[in-house]
Amino acid sequence: MEHYDVKFGRLNPLKRHTRRADFSASANSEFSDRAHDYGAFRPQLHGELLRAMLNIIYKYSRVYTIKGTALSIISVSLLAVRSLSDITPSFFVGVLQALVGGVLANLYVVGINQLSDIEIDKVNKPYLVLASGELPVKVAVLLTSLYAFLGFCLGWSVKSWPFRLGLFLWYAFGTAYSVHLPLLRWKRIPVLAAMCIWSVQGAIVPILLHLHVQTYITGQTVFLSKHAIFVSGIMSIYAIVIALFKDVPDVEGDKINGINSLASQVGQKRVFWICIWLLEMVYGVAILTGLLSARFWIRLIMVIGHSILGFVLWRNANLVNLVNNEATESFYLFIWKLYYAEYLLVPILRF
Known part of the structure; x- marks a missing residue:
């Protein structure tokens, strides 16, 4: 049988078991706290994953x-x-x-x-x-x-x-x-x-x-x-x-x-400038068509609207660095904006 004496720096068996029990209780408490924190965090984690997935689908x-x-x-x-x-x-x-x-x-x-x-x-x-x-x-x-x-x-x-x-x-x-x-x-x-x-x-x-x-x-x-x-x-x-x-x-x-x-x-x-001249031609035709309208307010909107679009297109086209793919890609998206603007004018088109 082993005896543990305090004067030799040894722990009493009872105290040793008590320390083990205290450590076990502390570990269980810490695990419980972490599990509780994870349980609270899990809905947030799922929400983040869902938002990330929706963002990817959005980009797709x-x-x-x-x-x-x-x-x-x-x-x-x-x-x-x-x-x-x-x-x-x-x-x-x-x-x-x-x-x-x-x-x-x-x-x-x-x-x-x-x-x-x-x-x-x-x-x-x-x-x-x-x-x-x-x-x-x-x-x-x-x-x-x-x-x-x-x-x-x-x-x-x-x-x-x-x-x-x-x-x-x-x-x-x-x-x-x-x-x-x-x-x-x-x-x-x-x-x-x-x-x-x-x-x-x-x-x-x-x-x-x-x-x-x-x-x-x-x-x-x-x-x-x-x-x-x-x-x-x-x-x-x-x-x-x-x-x-x-x-x-x-x-x-x-x-x-x-x-x-x-x-x-x-x-x-060459293709870049073909596209620019085609759009400028569209704006010219739209201005002439607007001038033929019997209604003054339609003439005003068609002429002013397409004149502004033609000017903005020409100004931005001359600023594009065609060697830079990012610049040409950005200008392609700008053409889509011109497309949106044209359809904003369409509902008022009445000769």
């Missing part, structure tokens, strides 16, 4: 294009209004259908484009969520498939031939533009690439969705007005400019991956 959506889609649909819908009596609950239903369908189609198109261009974007746009690895490819495929499924369900449920046709063409041209399949991947061919983008900006939104909203205005005959034709012509030029300019910052990656864009064939500078 390329929201600046969605803004353009929503604004253009609202704008051409208001263009169909002839008097305040046309603005009814039925009218808002038609606009809402066009908005939801257009946004879903837009989400699908930007999604399928990023999924098809991961290797190119690693060179041209490494900050995109698929190119950077922030968003797993499987999740992106699920999201893009969901946008397609919901869009087709909506198109099937709405009994409006312009809406159905517009939505079908939107998905079809978006797929043909991007996917790696025989006879597709039209973005490789400048003319076909421009046609795909024009189909949405120059035909589907200003014509088919405009006609769709007309079907929801009581007592109004569905027809293509001269105002809608004029808007289609203007936005067709914008579509061509967007189609050409989007490749200006991407020449390096396009060449590596065999994309024969016009910018890679004739040079970034």
Whole structure:
């Protein structure tokens, strides 16, 4: 039997066990406190993860294009209004259908484009969520498939031939533009690439969705007005400019991956100034058209508005460093802002 004596510096067995008990109790208490703190922190942690995931999905959506889609649909819908009596609950239903369908189609198109261009974007746009690895490819495929499924369900449920046709063409041209399949991947061919983008900006939104909203205005005959034709012509030029300019910052990656864009064939500078002159031509035509209006306030807004847009475009274009891809990418986003501004002027367009 062992004896522990205090005078030899040894602990009494009873005291030793007491210290063990005290240590065990202290450890359990500390563990309990930590578990309690973790339990309180867990909802906050889950909230942070959810916000991070939503932010990644937000970036995957390329929201600046969605803004353009929503604004253009609202704008051409208001263009169909002839008097305040046309603005009814039925009218808002038609606009809402066009908005939801257009946004879903837009989400699908930007999604399928990023999924098809991961290797190119690693060179041209490494900050995109698929190119950077922030968003797993499987999740992106699920999201893009969901946008397609919901869009087709909506198109099937709405009994409006312009809406159905517009939505079908939107998905079809978006797929043909991007996917790696025989006879597709039209973005490789400048003319076909421009046609795909024009189909949405120059035909589907200003014509088919405009006609769709007309079907929801009581007592109004569905027809293509001269105002809608004029808007289609203007936005067709914008579509061509967007189609050409989007490749200006991407020449390096396009060449590596065999994309024969016009910018890679004739040079970034030449394509840049072609786009500037096309937009300036649009503003000149819009000013002349505004001068022909019988209403003074329309003449005033059309002339002053497009004069300001033309001046701002020319001033900013001369400040761009074409050697710097970040500068040209920033100017591309500026062209989208001009696109938004044009659609703000569309509802007041009355000859």
